[in-house]
Every structure is written in structure tokens, then in C-alpha cells.
Amino acid sequence: MQGFFLGLSTGAVCLAYCAPALVPYLLGEGKGIRSTSLLCASFLGGRLLGYLMFGIVAWGLNRMIVSQIALKDGFIGVVYLVLAVTMAWYGLINTHTSCAGRSIGGLSARLIGKRPQAIALSLGVLTGLNLCPPFLLALTNASEFNQLSQSMLFFFEFFLGTSLYFLPVPLVGTVNNRPAFRVVGKLAAVVMAVYYLYTGLIMVGGELFL
Amino acid sequence: MKLSGVNTCPGKERALSFPKILFACLPMLLLTALLLSQGKLPVEPIKQAAFILTYVFINGLFFLMVYTGKVHRYRSVLFITVAVAFIIAFGANLLEVRGSMILKEEDILAGGAPFCHLVIPAVIIPAVFTKTIIFPGTIINRFASIAGMLVLWFGASVALGRGWCSWVCFYGGLDEGFSRLCRKPVIKNINEKWRYLPWAVLLVIVLTSALTFSPVYCEWLCPFKTVTEFAAVTSFKVLVQTVLFVTLFISLVVVLPVLTGRRTQCGLFCPFAAFQSLTNKINIFTIGIDREKCVDCKQCINTCPTFSLDTDSVKQGKPLLSCTKCGQCVDRCPRQAIQFRLKGIPVSMTTQTAKMLFLYPAFIFATAVGGGLIYGALLRILKLIITGSMF
């Protein structure tokens, strides 16, 4: 249960790291508590998937990723860029709520309209892959395990511990039924995308230019 | 349909008699003297000259505001002057103290950055949870100290609500100035959804500032870094940030205001503005639209610099939460249907007293903040003319 307690002790930080991606999305969806809970669950599912994927990667490539700073920065930079594109895509391409950038919609809009959980899942995977402080802590602890199953179990426990802090998040559903909140959520997703975009560019570009 | 019984002669209905005007201006003459001098009149002739010029300028504007009833016209002159004076006075002060306008890492370690109100929404959550301010300033006993600015902001927010953004903010005058350059706006229709962008930026900067434990708006998004202090470009990151500041300044404070005739930075981007809108909820002063007089000409909607009026709000007889009480709609309304009013008193029963009661605290704050800046800038300019040096 080491992973669970580690997750429990650092879960608030996890929430702080994931909230900028999750809250604008949930606001933008404009649904009640039940639907928001479903989306939050999808997000957490994606996050679990991201953690488990990283558990596998960490097991094999731990030394290389942690010890080589340039590679780590480049990797995180690329993850940020993909996260930025996902959030901008969500914020600008309209599905069923109004947004200032609605005219961009098309095939993708239909895709998201059919499967809104897909976006939540993708955001979860991408935030799950971010090397935030608690995640790095977990990674350091997981590096002690020799077997893949041990590493993955550790990350699963860590996920459970941190996820407890996400329980109040579906309450966002109580405020987002007003159209204004949905527009704010969508625009916030775009602003957040720009932030991730620049962070990603700096991490990748910083290595290239300086 | 609503024309009957309406006074169609603008200005006549509300003009005060001359003795009343003098009576209204007298307290302000005394208060501005007190606020500008801080109880101590300057001795040096150059300082005396700057003081007298500032005093006459400020009180002249107040007199004209009361005499003509045109609040926005003269407030705007003061507001734009304060913004320009701020750049001169602040820049010269930095050059004198630090030798440049560059904020070096050493200055950050020494808490040398003056605290700016725009960062307030971002510092609240970390301050509540950790009792620390995520800004490289000084808590007390220094120019623009953190505690001093927080007190000023709190007092002004209680007294004026979002009136802060049109009476106290020393940045707002820049985009107001540029918005007045073009008489006929090139861009007239702006999607109403963009009005929510400041709230989105607010949400993002509050969350990311708490997460990164640093003032994200100052580091990434503040257009006014371009004309105040800025970080030395020592890394790729700072280079990107600098490019962002300049781009945002040119687009939001210069180009878009000129093209739209509106304050686009204040109305469509500034997260502090969104945050400050909430203080309108607790503030007694507001704008009221008399539906009996209104002829739905939409001039107020088209002229509001911060997008704080729309068809629905006009129908309801009140502005949106984001109203900055600048008075432009009051000045513009051809039927005098819009007035400064007090909450709890219907528009139909509103008198000139409500406007005067708002003008006093608003002008007191404008003088205390802006007057000092105008005086500082004038002093530098006079020194430059007389001695050839600003310092």
C-alpha cells in the first residue's frame, strides 16, 4: 500500500496540477452532476491509463528518462504540445455548446459530439503522462522495483490514493448549466492550451536554441 | 412611442446653479490640496510649479465635470493623462533607483518589484493556504508595497466597485487613449462570447498561479510589461515571454482599441477586470436606465468601452456586472435616460445627488493615485526642460 499512501499524501498537488486541464473542460461541457461525474470518471480512467503506460515505460527506461535532463525536457515538452492541441481542439471546435470559435467545426465536431468522453480520456492520459512533482516522487519510488507487475501495481495504488481528491470535482456540474459558464470553460480551455503550447515550445525549443 | 413628456434638450434638465457648483467644488479643492501635498507643501520652486499645475489641472477637470454634467469627457482626459504620467514617472523612478527599467534577478531576490493590482487575483489562493505572497515585492514600508496596495485596492473596491477600472487603474488610460484616436470604428461587430474571455483568463491564471506558485499573468500575459519594467532576456523562456508581452500590448492596447473604439484590453482580456467586476455586487453605486425615457437607439450599447451593455441589459434597465462606471453611456444618451444611481433607489427617483455622491469618492481615489503620478511626471518634465536631466 506504499503507493496508495504516497498518493494520499500528494493527491492535493495532483488535483492542483490536473485542475487547469479538467475544470475548464467540465465547465465547457455544461452538464449536470451525473454527466460531469461520468466525464470526470473518464478523465480519471485516462489518467490511470497514462499512469500504467508510464509504469511500463518507467520500468524499462527509468534510468534514461530521469538521468538525462535534455531527453526528459524534450519528452515533457512534446506531451505539453499534444495536450495543448487537444485542449485547443476542444475549446475551439464546437460540439453542442456555443463558443466564439464555432465556425471552425466540421468532421471533428461530429466526432466529439458522438464521444465527449474521448476528450476527457485523452486529457486524462496526457495529464497522467506529465512529470508533475507527485508523479516524479512516485517514479523515484517505483524505480526500486525490479518486476514490471510491482511497478504497475505501485502506480495503480498511487492513482487510487490521488484520485480521492478528485471526488468533489463533479460538483462543478452544479454551476455549469448556465450558458455563460460553458463559454468561459471553452475559452479557458483555449487559454490553457496556449499556456501549455508555450511551455511545450520552451521545453523543446530551449534545448534547440540555447 | 416613448417620446412624450421627455426633455429633449440635453444638459438643461440637470445643470446645477452656479452657487451650487461652487459649493460642490469647494470640498474637492480642499481635499485635493490635502491629498496632493500630504500635509506638506513643496518648498523648491520647481516642485511648487509642478504642484500648482497638477492642482489646477485636476480641480479644473472636476469643475468642468460638475459644471457641464459630462462626467466621462473630463474623466477620460484625467484617465489618459494619468496613464501617460504613470509611464513617465514610473520609468524615471526606475531609472533613478535601478539605473534601468530591467528587472534583474538580483532585484527579485531583494523584493524590488513594485506590487501591481493586476496580480491580486493570482496571489489570493497561495496567500490563503500558505500565508505567502507569490510576488517579488516588499510587504510594507516601501513604494507600492504589497500590503499598501492591497489596502488601497480594498478601500477602492468597497467605495467604487469596478469603478476602479475607470477611475483608479493607471494602465486603463492607455487603451482608452488609443480607443479615442479613431472616431469611426472599423470593427463594429464583436461576437458577444468574447466578453467572457477575461473570466476564462481569470480562471486559468488563478489555477496555474496556485499550481506553479508564481504570478503567471505577470510572467506570461501582462501587456503592460512593455511600457513598465521587464525582465532581462537571459534565456529562451524570457525571450518568448517578452515577445508575448509586446504582441499583446500592440494588439490589445494599441491596434484593437483603434480599430474598435473600445477598451479591448480592459473589456476582452484583463483577468483583474473580471475579478473586479465581482466587487460591483457589493458596491452601492451603479448605472440606471430609465425605461420610460429610453428609445432603444442602442447608442449606449455601441459606445460602452468595456462591452458592459447589451440589448437584454438595456431592457432590464441596468448594465452588466462588468460596468466600470466611466459615464460614457450617461454622456452619450440623447434622451438622458441613463444616470448614475444608488442601489435601492429607483431610476425614476434618482437625482443629481447620486452622481455627486459617486463623484466624490471616485475623484478622491483618482486624485490620490493619479494626482501623485501627474505631479511626478510634471516634475520630471520640468527638470528635463530646466536642467537637461530628469533626475
Add this chain to the structure above:
Amino acid sequence: MCLVRRMLSYTVALFMIVVALATLMGGNFFAAKLANTTGIKVSPWYTGGEVVKVIDHGGYRTLIHRPVFDALFGQTQEGFVQIDWQPLAALPETMEEDIDCFNSGNAACHIRLDTKTPTAQVTVYNPQVIGLEKSYKLKDGLAVRVLLRRE
């Protein structure tokens, strides 16, 4: 009722003039009160945190701050410790000193500082020390920040 509401509105509006004057004239007093009652401080990520140890070398002093790992919740994985030397005028051209970064009684690193440039080299003794972050010239002294990782 209507009259009472009107009177109340006018009273509150009048009170706003008092608020404005009190804010401006009592600004320093209220600021001091705010600072004292809340105990707010500037984030240690800027100030370097509280000084926990002062070593007197006769002419100059070494000030060791506490390690900074502060975050909104809990602590960060990586942080730093700041070491100041002052006053500037009394510092020798080069200085070498073992630094107890964690205030544990054991030296965690060794710093060699050229006070003219100023540039620093850090020799690591404790694996929790990552290395030099940067050296700074302050108003009346020099400062070095050493990067740390948490246990």
C-alpha cells in the same frame, strides 16, 4: 419602507466618502495592521526563506537560509537553499566554505566563490544536493542558490 431604503442608500453612499478618505489617509496604518495580523510574507522562492544560521568570519558573515521546497500543498520535489555573504566591501577576493545546507550539523556541499565576477563552483558532499543554481550580486553582498532535492 421606500423612504427607509432611500435613506439607507444615501447613508451608505455618504459612508463611501469616509471609506475613501480613511483608505488614503490611514493607508500606512492599515497596511501595517494587515501585515501584522495576517503574518503574510513574500514567498521564499523570491526571498530565499528565513535565515537559520549566521557564521561570523570576523570581517564578514555567512548567512544560510532554510531549504526551500514550499508549494501550495505539501512540498516540491526539487528546491534550493540560499547562502548570503555580506557586507560586500569586506569580502575577500575568493572564498571557500563548507555549507550545512540542511542545518543538520553536517556539511552538504562546498562552495568556492570568486567575489569579483561573481562566479561560484559547488562540490557536492550530500546526494540531496543537485548543484549550483546561480550566483547573484545583491545590494550589500553576494548570494548563491544551491539546488536541492527532497529526501
